[in-house]
Amino acid sequence: xxxxxxxxxxxxxxxxxxxxxxxxxxxxxxxxxxxxxxxxxxxxxxxxxxxxxxxxxxxxxxxxxxxxxxxxxxxxxxxxxxxxxxxxxxxxxxxxxxxxxxxxxxxxxxxxxxxxx
Numbered sequence: 378x379x380x381x382x383x384x385x386x387x388x389x390x391x392x393x394x395x396x397x398x399x400x401x402x403x404x405x406x407x408x409x410x411x412x413x414x415x416x417x418x419x420x421x422x423x424x425x426x427x428x429x430x431x432x433x434x435x436x437x438x439x440x441x442x443x444x445x446x447x448x449x450x451x452x453x454x455x456x457x458x459x460x461x462x463x464x465x466x467x468x469x470x471x472x473x474x475x476x477x478x479x480x481x482x483x484x485x486x487x488x489x490x491x492x493x494x
Contacts, residue, residue, distance in 0.1 A: 391492055
């Protein structure tokens with residue numbers, strides 16, 4: 378059974394940086410497209426960024442040039458480096474795994490990111 382465990386959330390001031398991690402276990406990591414989603418209070422969950430096993434990336438327009446997604450296939454881990462954080466980035470951030478070419482997917486438990494002075 379696939380398990381995703383996020384870490385690295387917290388409180389940061391506007392303009393600051395934060396790095397999230399997601400540890401993957403229970404399957405062959407390189408077969409999964411990994412990603413980060415977020416959900417702010419009262420809003421729907423939205424895509425932040427995705428990354429394939431070959432490190433092809435995709436970003437939401439709202440985070441382009443500020444966030445960087447990466448993966449370490451040896452450590453079965455993905456990361457989200459966030460910089461230039463804004464109040465509107467405040468949300469619970471979820472790690473996501475999707476098995477290529479199928480509907481099989483898994484979610485982490487989420488980690489809170491709060492951007493506030």
